[in-house]
Amino acid sequence: xxxxxxxxxxxxxxxxxxxxxxxxxxxxxxxxxxxxxxxxxxxxxxxxxxxxxxxxxxxxxxxxxxxxxxxxxxxxxxxxxxxxxxxxxxxxxxxxxxxxxxxxxxxxxxxxxxxxxxxxxxxxxxxxxxxxxxxxxxxxxxxxxxxxxxxxxxxxxxxxxxxxxxxxxxxxxxxxxxxxxxxxxxxxxxxxxxxxxxxxxxxxxxxxxxxxxxxxxxxxxxxxxxxxxxxxxxxxxxxxxxxxxxxxxxxxxxxxxxxxxxxxxxxxxxxxxxxxxxxxxxxxxxxxxxxxxxxxxxxxxxxxxxxxxxxxxxxxxxxxxxxxxxxxxxxxxxxxxxxxxxxxxxxxxxxxxxxxxxxxxxxxxxxxxxxxxxxxxxxxxxxxxxxxxxxxxxxxxxxxxxxxxxxxxxxxxxxxxxxxxxxxxxxxxxxxxxxxxxxxxxxxxxxxxxxxxxxxxxxxxxxxxxxxxxxxxxxxxxxxxxxxxxxxxxxxxxxxxxxxxxxxxxx
Ligand SMILES: Cc1cc2nc3c(=O)[nH]c(=O)nc-3n(C[C@H](O)[C@H](O)[C@H](O)COP(=O)(O)OP(=O)(O)OC[C@H]3O[C@@H](n4cnc5c(N)ncnc54)[C@H](O)[C@@H]3O)c2cc1C
Numbered sequence: 001x002x003x004x005x006x007x008x009x010x011x012x013x014x015x016x017x018x019x020x021x022x023x024x025x026x027x028x029x030x031x032x033x034x035x036x037x038x039x040x041x042x043x044x045x046x047x048x049x050x051x052x053x054x055x056x057x058x059x060x061x062x063x064x065x066x067x068x069x070x071x072x073x074x075x076x077x078x079x080x081x082x083x084x085x086x087x088x089x090x091x092x093x094x095x096x097x098x099x100x101x102x103x104x105x106x107x108x109x110x111x112x113x114x115x116x117x118x119x120x121x122x123x124x125x126x127x128x129x130x131x132x133x134x135x136x137x138x139x140x141x142x143x144x145x146x147x148x149x150x151x152x153x154x155x156x157x158x159x160x161x162x163x164x165x166x167x168x169x170x171x172x173x174x175x176x177x178x179x180x181x182x183x184x185x186x187x188x189x190x191x192x193x194x195x196x197x198x199x200x201x202x203x204x205x206x207x208x209x210x211x212x213x214x215x216x217x218x219x220x221x222x223x224x225x226x227x228x229x230x231x232x233x234x235x236x237x238x239x240x241x242x243x244x245x246x247x248x249x250x251x252x253x254x255x256x257x258x259x260x261x262x263x264x265x266x267x268x269x270x271x272x273x274x275x276x277x278x279x280x281x282x283x284x285x286x287x288x289x290x291x292x293x294x295x296x297x298x299x300x301x302x303x304x305x306x307x308x309x310x311x312x313x314x315x316x317x318x319x320x321x322x323x324x325x326x327x328x329x330x331x332x333x334x335x336x337x338x339x340x341x342x343x344x345x346x347x348x349x350x351x352x353x354x355x356x357x358x359x360x361x362x363x364x365x366x367x368x369x370x371x372x373x374x375x376x377x378x379x380x381x382x383x384x385x386x387x388x389x390x391x392x393x394x395x396x397x398x399x400x401x402x403x404x405x406x407x408x409x410x411x412x413x414x415x416x417x418x419x420x421x422x423x424x425x426x427x428x429x430x431x432x433x434x435x436x437x438x439x440x441x442x443x444x445x446x447x448x449x450x451x452x453x454x455x456x457x458x459x460x461x462x463x464x465x466x467x468x469x470x471x472x473x474x475x476x477x478x479x480x481x482x483x484x485x486x487x488x489x490x491x492x493x494x495x496x497x498x499x500x501x502x503x504x505x506x507x
Contacts, residue, residue: 001026002421004132005119005143007044009076009407010399010414011134012102016075017418019111023425027106030118036138037373038162043099044106044114045076049162050337051098051329053080053408056091058482059475061459062408065438066091067482068489069412072419072439075105076411085328088180088249092327121146125394130421134399134414137374144375147401150392151382163341164350167364168334171326175359176251181310250327251336253359254313254320255306263356264301267294270349289343289371305340324357335366343369378454379403379446386430387417387443396421403446405456412439412459413446429499433492435465437485440492 002018004011007029015027032042039046057063070077083097106112120142125131135143255263270291293300302308306322313320326336343350347368355361379402382389387402389395398417399410416439420430433440441464445457457463461481470477 002130002132002418002425003123003125004028004134004418005122006133006135006139006399006401007031007106007114008134008136008399009045009410010136010402010417011132012045012106013074013076013411013414014132014134014398014418014421015106015112016109017073017415018422019109020073021419021422021426022111023422024111024113026113026115028115028117028119030116030140033116034118034140036140038138038370041096041099042116043096043103045079045102046099047093047095047407049342050092050327050339051085051095052087052090052092052327054090054406057089059478060089061438061461061464061478062406064482064485065408065412065442065459068433068437068439068485069408069415071486071489071493072415074411074415075102076408076415079105085333086249087327095329119143122150122395125392127394127427128425130394130396130424132396132398132414132417132421133401134397134410134417135401136410137376137400139375139401147377150389150395151377162369163338164343164354164365164369165329165335165337165367166326166360167366168328168336170362170364171251171336172359172361176253176326177314178249178251179311180249250325250339251359252311252313252320253324253326253357254308254311254316255322255324255358257321259356259358260302260306260322263353264294264298266353266356267291267345270345270353272344272346289345289369290341291343291345324360338369341369344371345369374400374456376401376403376456378451380449380451380454383447385432385443385447386420387413387432387446388420388430394424400456403454403456404442405458409442409457409459412442415439416443431492431496434488436488437492438464439489441465 002015002023002025004015004018004025004027007015007027011027011029015025019025027044029044031039038048053066054060054062056066058067066077079098079101080091080093082101083093083095085092085094107114118140119135120140122133122143123131133143133147139147268291272291290301290305293304302322306324308320308323311319311323324341325339327339329335329337338354341354345353347365350368351363351365354365355363377383377397382391383397383402384390384393387396387398389397396417398414402413402417404410404413416432420432423430432443435441435444438459442457442459445463449457461478464481464485467477467480467484471480
């Protein structure tokens, strides 16, 4: 029997995968008996911040990861499809429907028992009774202390921050406009099965035009590949937490230069709820609070979450000086989140500052932004590529705790940990897909990155094995990486299936 601690994104996927191979699973979830600082419900796989699973195309590493998960029978992907809301080229969900679908599927599975209980220490384990620890960034204190003992006191803390959500009916629609960046939307003709790209989309990283400003124009640098202009700005290197790689059907709040300056001045002088020294603390670069980014330079936000690139204000026919994007957060469209606006400003101050954004003057906030703790182990010191703890192979770590970053990445790690824990019980060989796949590249990163400078990672093409003969164009390169990944995943799947068959016939 497999025991899984934590019914979040990783634990839920792991339970589904293991049970799908016929292994009985007990899934321990401490909510609602013991809440966390950010979860609001007792549902399994609750999304605690953004409702987005980010890009959903094969020219995007997280799009590839999702496609691989679909092919591996992911429950998280199936529930996400079933609760999808419009978000352009991204996959965003109605968070309540999503979590309910997962909760229903796991509760109804005959091989899965959900136990509502806080686990305070990693239980005894063995080859026929392994344990998966998937307790996430907000692992309870008692279990954290026990994990610290197991991994040699080397588990680390840093801080993340979440974005505010506004009530849709309080947004002034006469000031905002609905548009995807570059008019890019899932409604375009992209067909993942043929790896074709829709017509007319400019390459990422190109210079924007027509901002009407004498200052440098923010570039679209969602891949974080180009260098900032000298002395001018420092922008996040990783795709920001909750930012959909610059794609989606958003409500856009355009700002003129004067409006931007006023907003900027209010932001950098607003009072913070808690004082964290972000230069000293370990803070995920892609999730920096807006006020921290703002303190790095007057234009930093215009190159980050407020970049106007690819957006045309229909009232002026021009790109605005800056823009704030609002993404639909519920299927009914009654809540919108401020994309990339994670913050730790005091709530009263947040309302005052954010109401300076055109269209949000009368906004009612359903949830304010806040800062939270994040807990993870130093993967390369602790884990093997199979997500097993090297020093105790009957224990697996999955999800954010294992040192990946993001909903999709957490679920992906749970998927492979669940399959491997089930294989251990059945006495079959354990493996991970090759590093040429997105899901295998995550496993490789977590177990092989430099432990001295280890940071949780989103999936990027950069952590996948490079192509031996790479096309010159960036887009063609990404699509070639995806094509190879999907072919090699298929080969891995065939290999696994035949191993199980020979194991059964040899038994
Ligand atoms: C505030 C916040 C905002 C975030 N924003 C984003 C975002 O916008 N986009 C994104 O992609 N990622 C975001 N993340 C990261 C996100 O948490 C992870 O991507 C994902 O939820 C991690 O999945 P997980 O399964 O590892 O953990 P979770 O989904 O957190 O699941 C862990 C589960 O374990 C349970 N648990 C904890 N301790 C115990 C115990 N001792 N016994 C039993 N159960 C226990 C918890 O109650 C929880 O249900 C955010 C994280 C936080 C905390």
